[in-house]
Amino acid sequence: MINFFMRKKLLILFFIILAFTIIYLSKRSNEFLNSQSISDSEEKIISAEALISRIDAGRAIYEAKCISCHGEDLKGNKFWNIRKDIDGNNLPPPLNGSGHTWHHSPDQLFNIIKYGLNYFDPNYDGNMRGFNELSDDEIYSTLDFIIFTWPEEIREQYTKKYQ
Numbered sequence: 001m002i003n004f005f006m007r008k009k010l011l012i013l014f015f016i017i018l019a020f021t022i023i024y025l026s027k028r029s030n031e032f033l034n035s036q037s038i039s040d041s042e043e044k045i046i047s048a049e050a051l052i053s054r055i056d057a058g059r060a061i062y063e064a065k066c067i068s069c070h071g072e073d074l075k076g077n078k079f080w081n082i083r084k085d086i087d088g089n090n091l092p093p094p095l096n097g098s099g100h101t102w103h104h105s106p107d108q109l110f111n112i113i114k115y116g117l118n119y120f121d122p123n124y125d126g127n128m129r130g131f132n133e134l135s136d137d138e139i140y141s142t143l144d145f146i147i148f149t150w151p152e153e154i155r156e157q158y159t160k161k162y163q
């Protein structure tokens with residue numbers, strides 16, 4: 001026969017077990033959440049490292065293929081928006097965020113670099129020819145490098161808009 005005192009003891013035992021179960025479960029879920037946030041930050045570090053190596057690769061491509069016209073600091077020609085060259089063509093504009101490069105979407109910039117301005121205007125006869133020999137990856141790295149040189153505010157707005 002379970003008397004009143006035994007029932008009370010069983011009830012107390014039940015609550016003790018319940019309390020331990022709750023403590024155990026909440027500890028496990030904290031561990032789970034912590035491991036989540038560690039892997040989130042690990043992921044961020046990995047993607048930041050990948051971005052840095054793309055920017056480095058892009059810088060090398062820029063130095064090999066673009067610097068001759070767009071200049072060392074990506075400043076373009078000083079007179080890019082007020083004069084033409086002797087053939088009447090546009091001078092190389094700045095790519096460093098001081099011009100209007102950031103008004104173009106990443107897709108447009110990709111196409112300008114890959115196919116040149118002919119992509120948008122078949123009659124284009126100016127000096128921005130395409131760089132078809134570059135792989136898509138190389139063009140995206142060059143873009144990452146170009147975007148990296150923009151003032152922080154413009155870069156943030158741009159990446160937010162197109163991410």
Ligand code: HEC
Nearest residue numbers: 065066069090091092093099100101112113126127128131
């Ligand atoms: C022979 C000179 C020359 C070379 C080399 C060159 N560019 Fe250009 N680029 C120009 C000129 C000139 C323009 C302006 C086009 C026009 O209006 O005719 C231009 C325009 C651009 C634009 C559009 C900019 C904007 O603000 O609208 C981008 C982007 C660009 N170039 C990227 C590159 C990249 C990246 C490379 C190297 C892979 C490169 N260019 C190599 C001459 C050059």
